[in-house]
Protein backbone atom coordinates (compact mmCIF):
# COMPACT_ATOMS: atom_id res chain seq x y z
CA UNK A 1 0.00 0.00 0.00
CA UNK A 2 3.02 2.31 0.20
CA UNK A 3 2.58 3.64 -3.33
CA UNK A 4 -1.19 4.07 -2.90
CA UNK A 5 -0.74 5.80 0.46
CA UNK A 6 1.81 8.11 -1.15
CA UNK A 7 -0.57 8.93 -4.03
CA UNK A 8 -3.39 9.58 -1.60
CA UNK A 9 -1.24 12.04 0.38
CA UNK A 10 -0.11 13.81 -2.79
CA UNK A 11 -3.68 14.19 -4.09
CA UNK A 12 -4.86 15.46 -0.70
CA UNK A 13 -2.00 17.99 -0.71
CA UNK A 14 -3.15 19.14 -4.16
CA UNK A 15 -6.72 19.54 -2.85
CA UNK A 16 -5.41 21.65 0.06
CA UNK A 17 -3.45 23.80 -2.34
CA UNK A 18 -6.52 24.26 -4.54
CA UNK A 19 -8.54 25.33 -1.52
CA UNK A 20 -5.91 27.95 -0.74
CA UNK A 21 -5.79 29.08 -4.39
CA UNK A 22 -9.58 29.44 -4.47
CA UNK A 23 -9.86 31.75 -1.45
CA UNK A 24 -9.68 34.96 -3.48
CA UNK A 25 -12.33 33.78 -5.92
CA UNK A 26 -14.65 32.79 -3.06
CA UNK A 27 -14.18 36.18 -1.40
CA UNK A 28 -14.85 38.15 -4.61
CA UNK A 29 -17.58 36.12 -6.33
CA UNK A 30 -20.49 34.34 -4.69
CA UNK A 31 -20.02 30.96 -6.35
CA UNK A 32 -22.01 29.10 -3.70
CA UNK A 33 -24.67 26.79 -5.07
CA UNK A 34 -28.24 27.06 -3.80
CA UNK A 35 -28.51 24.67 -0.82
CA UNK A 36 -31.24 22.64 -2.49
CA UNK A 37 -29.48 22.13 -5.82
CA UNK A 38 -27.36 19.00 -6.38
CA UNK A 39 -28.15 18.72 -10.07
CA UNK A 40 -24.60 18.19 -11.31
CA UNK A 41 -24.05 15.29 -8.88
CA UNK A 42 -27.16 13.67 -10.34
CA UNK A 43 -25.55 13.51 -13.76
CA UNK A 44 -23.77 10.14 -14.07
CA UNK A 45 -22.07 11.32 -17.27
CA UNK A 46 -19.78 13.70 -15.33
CA UNK A 47 -16.21 12.70 -16.20
CA UNK A 48 -13.46 12.18 -13.65
CA UNK A 49 -10.11 10.43 -13.29
CA UNK A 50 -9.37 7.43 -11.10
CA UNK A 51 -6.57 9.24 -9.27
CA UNK A 52 -8.75 12.00 -7.84
CA UNK A 53 -10.80 9.35 -6.01
CA UNK A 54 -7.86 7.46 -4.51
CA UNK A 55 -8.02 9.42 -1.21
CA UNK A 56 -11.74 8.64 -0.94
CA UNK A 57 -11.15 4.96 -1.74
CA UNK A 58 -8.43 4.80 0.96
CA UNK A 59 -10.77 6.41 3.48
CA UNK A 60 -13.57 3.95 2.64
CA UNK A 61 -11.19 1.03 2.97
CA UNK A 62 -9.93 2.29 6.35
CA UNK A 63 -13.55 2.56 7.48
CA UNK A 64 -14.38 -0.94 6.19
CA UNK A 65 -16.90 0.42 3.67
CA UNK A 66 -15.01 -0.07 0.40
CA UNK A 67 -16.56 -3.41 -0.52
CA UNK A 68 -20.07 -2.22 0.29
CA UNK A 69 -19.70 0.79 -2.04
CA UNK A 70 -18.13 -1.41 -4.71
CA UNK A 71 -21.23 -3.60 -4.49
CA UNK A 72 -23.46 -0.56 -5.02
CA UNK A 73 -21.39 0.32 -8.06
CA UNK A 74 -21.71 -3.10 -9.67
CA UNK A 75 -25.00 -1.97 -11.21
CA UNK A 76 -23.78 1.57 -11.70
CA UNK A 77 -25.30 1.80 -15.17
CA UNK A 78 -28.65 2.01 -13.40
CA UNK A 79 -27.60 4.68 -10.90
CA UNK A 80 -29.28 8.02 -11.53
CA UNK A 81 -26.22 9.99 -10.52
CA UNK A 82 -22.99 9.74 -8.56
CA UNK A 83 -23.22 6.94 -6.01
CA UNK A 84 -22.56 9.49 -3.24
CA UNK A 85 -25.25 11.98 -4.27
CA UNK A 86 -28.06 12.13 -1.73
CA UNK A 87 -30.95 14.46 -1.01
CA UNK A 88 -28.70 16.45 1.32
CA UNK A 89 -25.94 16.66 -1.30
CA UNK A 90 -22.57 14.91 -1.38
CA UNK A 91 -22.20 12.32 1.39
CA UNK A 92 -18.39 12.28 1.06
CA UNK A 93 -17.86 16.01 0.68
CA UNK A 94 -14.42 16.30 2.39
CA UNK A 95 -13.13 13.49 0.12
CA UNK A 96 -14.83 14.49 -3.13
CA UNK A 97 -12.85 14.46 -6.38
CA UNK A 98 -10.98 17.22 -8.18
CA UNK A 99 -13.75 17.86 -10.70
CA UNK A 100 -16.23 18.21 -7.82
CA UNK A 101 -13.98 20.94 -6.38
CA UNK A 102 -13.39 22.74 -9.68
CA UNK A 103 -16.84 22.72 -11.23
CA UNK A 104 -18.50 26.08 -10.52
CA UNK A 105 -15.25 27.34 -8.99
CA UNK A 106 -12.82 27.57 -11.89
CA UNK A 107 -12.28 29.04 -15.33
CA UNK A 108 -10.73 28.12 -18.63
CA UNK A 109 -9.03 30.53 -21.00
CA UNK A 110 -10.65 30.82 -24.39
CA UNK A 111 -8.84 31.78 -27.62
CA UNK A 112 -9.13 35.48 -26.78
CA UNK A 113 -7.66 34.82 -23.31
CA UNK A 114 -11.01 35.53 -21.69
CA UNK A 115 -11.79 33.64 -18.49
CA UNK A 116 -14.74 31.42 -19.28
CA UNK A 117 -16.47 30.41 -16.07
CA UNK A 118 -16.87 26.61 -15.74
CA UNK A 119 -20.32 26.19 -14.27
CA UNK A 120 -23.92 25.21 -14.89
CA UNK A 121 -26.56 27.36 -16.60
CA UNK A 122 -27.91 28.48 -13.23
CA UNK A 123 -24.56 29.94 -12.14
CA UNK A 124 -23.92 31.31 -15.62
CA UNK A 125 -27.23 33.16 -15.30
CA UNK A 126 -26.01 34.59 -11.98
CA UNK A 127 -22.45 35.54 -12.96
CA UNK A 128 -22.38 35.50 -16.77
CA UNK A 129 -20.35 33.22 -18.98
CA UNK A 130 -17.12 35.16 -18.45
CA UNK A 131 -15.58 36.41 -15.22
CA UNK A 132 -13.85 39.81 -15.24
CA UNK A 133 -10.32 39.56 -16.65
CA UNK A 134 -8.45 39.94 -13.38
CA UNK A 135 -10.58 37.55 -11.32
CA UNK A 136 -8.10 35.29 -9.47
CA UNK A 137 -9.79 31.98 -10.27
CA UNK A 138 -8.18 28.54 -10.62
CA UNK A 139 -7.67 27.58 -14.29
CA UNK A 140 -9.16 24.11 -14.63
CA UNK A 141 -6.61 22.75 -17.10
CA UNK A 142 -3.68 23.73 -14.85
CA UNK A 143 -5.10 21.73 -11.97
CA UNK A 144 -5.87 18.78 -14.22
CA UNK A 145 -2.23 18.76 -15.35
CA UNK A 146 -1.03 18.99 -11.74
CA UNK A 147 -3.13 15.94 -10.91
CA UNK A 148 -1.85 14.09 -13.95
CA UNK A 149 1.76 14.83 -12.94
CA UNK A 150 1.25 12.92 -9.67
CA UNK A 151 0.52 9.71 -11.57
CA UNK A 152 0.06 9.94 -15.34
CA UNK A 153 -1.45 6.46 -15.64
CA UNK A 154 -4.28 7.12 -13.21
CA UNK A 155 -4.53 10.86 -13.66
CA UNK A 156 -5.06 11.30 -17.38
CA UNK A 157 -7.83 8.90 -18.44
CA UNK A 158 -11.37 10.12 -17.89
CA UNK A 159 -14.38 7.97 -17.03
CA UNK A 160 -17.98 8.57 -15.99
CA UNK A 161 -17.80 9.47 -12.30
CA UNK A 162 -19.10 6.14 -10.92
CA UNK A 163 -16.67 4.22 -13.11
CA UNK A 164 -13.75 6.36 -11.87
CA UNK A 165 -14.79 5.70 -8.25
CA UNK A 166 -15.22 1.98 -8.94
CA UNK A 167 -11.75 1.71 -10.46
CA UNK A 168 -10.18 3.61 -7.55
CA UNK A 169 -11.85 1.25 -5.06
CA UNK A 170 -10.73 -1.81 -7.00
CA UNK A 171 -7.11 -0.64 -7.12
CA UNK A 172 -7.02 0.17 -3.41
CA UNK A 173 -8.71 -3.11 -2.39
CA UNK A 174 -6.55 -5.18 -4.71
CA UNK A 175 -3.32 -3.57 -3.48
CA UNK A 176 -4.37 -4.10 0.11
CA UNK A 177 -5.19 -7.74 -0.63
CA UNK A 178 -1.77 -8.31 -2.23
CA UNK A 179 -0.04 -6.71 0.78
CA UNK A 180 -1.88 -9.01 3.18
CA UNK A 181 -1.15 -12.07 1.05
CA UNK A 182 2.53 -11.20 0.73
Ligand code: SF4
Pocket residue numbers: 032033034037038039040041103104119120121122123
Ligand atom coordinates in the same frame (compact mmCIF):
# COMPACT_ATOMS: atom_id res chain seq x y z
S1 SF4 B 1 -22.99 23.73 -9.94
FE1 SF4 B 1 -25.04 24.30 -10.64
S2 SF4 B 1 -26.11 22.34 -10.95
FE2 SF4 B 1 -24.31 21.96 -9.66
S3 SF4 B 1 -25.07 22.10 -7.55
FE3 SF4 B 1 -24.24 24.11 -8.14
S4 SF4 B 1 -26.01 25.26 -8.86
FE4 SF4 B 1 -26.58 23.10 -8.87
Ligand code: SF4
Pocket residue numbers: 040041046082083084085086089090091092093096097100161
Ligand atom coordinates in the same frame (compact mmCIF):
# COMPACT_ATOMS: atom_id res chain seq x y z
S1 SF4 C 1 -18.30 12.78 -5.14
FE1 SF4 C 1 -18.51 14.58 -6.48
S2 SF4 C 1 -20.04 13.99 -8.02
FE2 SF4 C 1 -20.22 12.56 -6.29
S3 SF4 C 1 -21.81 13.43 -4.98
FE3 SF4 C 1 -19.82 14.13 -4.20
S4 SF4 C 1 -19.49 16.13 -5.18
FE4 SF4 C 1 -21.10 15.06 -6.35
